[in-house]
Amino acid sequence: MSTVHIVGAGIAGLAAATWLLAAGRRVAIHESAGHAGGRCRSFFDETLDRTIDNGNHLLLSGNVAMMDYLRRIGAEDQLTGPSRAAFPFVDLSDGSRWTVEPNAGPIPWWILLSGRRIPGTSVFDHFSALNLATANADATVVEAVGGEGPLFRRFWEPLAVAVLNTPAETGAATLLWRVVRETFGRGATACLPLIAREGLSQTFIEPALTYLEANGAKIAFNRRLRAIEREGDAVTALDFGDVDVSLDSTDSIILAVPPAAATSLLPGIEAPLESHAIVNAHFRLEGAPAAVIGGMPFLGLVGGVAQWLFVRGDIVSITVSAADALAEESTERIAELTWADVAVALDLPASPIPPCRVVKERRATFAQTPAAEMRRPGPRSPLGNLFLAGDWTNTGLPATIEGAIRSGEAAACAVAT
Ligand SMILES: Cc1cc2nc3c(=O)[nH]c(=O)nc-3n(C[C@H](O)[C@H](O)[C@H](O)COP(=O)(O)OP(=O)(O)OC[C@H]3O[C@@H](n4cnc5c(N)ncnc54)[C@H](O)[C@@H]3O)c2cc1C
Structure with missing residues (x-):
């Protein structure tokens, strides 16, 4: 054969x-x-005395190929997440908090309700999604949706940077649109947030290696x-x-x-x-932190250095995408800058900074x-x-x-x- x-x-x-x-x-x-896993792996860190991921990975229930892959390797129970499609945010500059929560069907009725909209935005601001949907292949996110206003700062920009690992000023509008269409565009069932239950390797890598071995594949x-x-x-x-x-x-x-x-x-x-960096900082707290908004295991951060915060057991991890400048800083400085954001977001003391491990992935993805x-x-x-x-x-x-x-x-x- x-x-x-x-x-x-x-x-x-x-x-x-x-x-x-x-x-x-x-x-x-x-x-x-x-080892296997490449840019998606877990490892034991001696400073924290914990197994951590090279970077926080947020997945969505609308990732159909991922779900098929996990079923194939028998690891579909290795992802976990809330039962609601809800994305809590805090603006670190003024303390305001909100949750983006798509409704069940594809039509985004939630934008009509002022209590469900992102603070400071109007219904009409959301029509910028149509510009994203119809953007030309050479358009950037900012060219498509505009680079100003609360909806840009509190939704489009964090979304673009997280999804494309590229600043909104240079990121490809068409690529962002495809993700919005496959997830938000299909309603809440395609937007359930998922994270690895124990770690990336336990979810995506180790079960695959077991499957390969059981089916006679050779791996060197x-x-x-x-x-x-x-x-x-x-x-x-x-x-x-x-x-x-x-x-x-x-x-x-x-x-x-x-x-x-x-x-x-x-x-x-x-x-x-061309590529962009992603920086993660993992902090070990004394005991599990208070739940973030609504008991969710993650929180979007606007107006600081850290962009996303994840909680797994007593580890709080933050992610900064499109982080080429930050990756040039020392690990101590990165810990200082990002812990300041965590302390505000979770209402924890600003000092001392807990034990921390910074992971810099300098070529995390290509510049999209x-x-x-x-x-x-x-x-x-x-x-x-x-x-x-x-x-x-x-x-x-x-x-x-x-x-x-x-x-x-x-x-x-x-x-x-
Ligand atoms: C910090 C970080 C955060 C991320 N967050 C998310 C997220 O939230 N959600 C999400 O969906 N994705 C996220 N991603 C992206 C995701 O991890 C990657 O898209 C995915 O892991 C890429 O897989 P790959 O197999 O294409 O490449 P790689 O993982 O780079 O695999 C390539 C493999 O080839 C090996 N290799 C290289 N050269 C050779 C050679 N000459 N001979 C033999 N082997 C070789 C490498 O060692 C590596 O194992 C993130 C990535 C990073 C780095």
């Missing part, structure tokens, strides 16, 4: 591998790190692909430095590595190469601008037996877990057909 070699054991590679195994194909995975860690050997338009061997893997004429490869690695292995392919959107390739490459996957490929979605899974499945599907 032919083998599909998958290079990269991030979510995209794992989604491709599990999809192909479920379809009865033989799979071998090669991963350069000593600490195996970095260094070069691709080819004859004509076919790959003939994979050069891992100490090991050379020769390919049969019926074998295929799925390259599920980040864009910089893909372009160095395959010079000439188009890829979005209109120009980058044009550079995302599909799953097929110029080489007939080599396919591309990864959150940066042309999934039609931003660089997210949902996008990474769809990319892996699109590449797997292209191999199989």
